[in-house]
Amino acid sequence: MKHRKSWILISTLMLVVLLATACGAKKPKTFTVGYFSIAPMPEIVTDLAKGAMAELGYVEGENVTWVIRNAGGDLGALPQVAQELVDADVDVVIAIGGILAQSMMAITEDIPIVLVTTDPIAEGVVGGYKDHGHNLTGIATRPPTERQLEYLLQIAPDVERLYVPHHPDLQAEGMNLERLTQAAAASGVEMVVGEARTDEEVAEMLADFPADIDAIFIGTNRITHFPGDDANFIPFAIEHNLPLVVSSSTSVANGALFSYNNDLVALTAQAYRLVDKIFSGTPAGSLPIERPEYFLTVNLQTAQAIGVEVPDDILEVAKTIIR
16 A cells, blocks of 8 residues: 555656646747848837737747847948847848848858848849748838839829939849839939938938929838938928828828838738748748738828829829828
């Protein structure tokens, strides 16, 4: 009987140990997300990222940690910042731009990358949208430049001279500028290109703004490169009664006339669904690079302020109208 009681006691202890071990195995893993951008991100962008992850069950401070790094607008600092992310032992890197993904790929093949950039094929990051042989997936956000110009000319048909701010060191902006140049020539619109690499240079650009400009066209989503764009271009455009075309609905909410591009909220959610798949065990390289949806956003308050009447057929296709 004594041996039987001892056996029961030992069996009970073993069961407790096994249950404790099993419970420990179910403890949620904590993931570390690296966020890599050229310039410091506006708070709204990082808040959207954290919110999108929270919707998927990854809550900061509970089961996810963020390592947010940027190069301060200095492209030469990208390798150093990429190394900081590797040293931080992140589980995935969100790279906002093809050149950032290339900086990561140059020093590691192990960390999965979710890339958000204009055209990863044309930028030389990958050879195709799938089966490209890299530990990478993401979203190709190639802006609908030609359609943006069409919308502008429908809203403001008298536009003859178009001012285009341009970052000469960013390949994605260069490709977009080439497409815009062709579209403008076909529409009989003269382009005036202004170069600026920093928010300070943007401010200088506007202080020496050329005469006889009819509209300003910012065709790519520059919020990741120049967070101060809204503070510079929007009040300037309104003060001078100039239609301002942008590629961020957030900038339209801040006072730009219209945007036609991916929606920042929808794009963020799309990117972090890819992160979730990677955290669930799907290899990044097996996930094809995706394309986003495009949405038209119009600010009628700004239209009234600058004396522009937006046609009804434009308003009919707009996803968001700010009245």
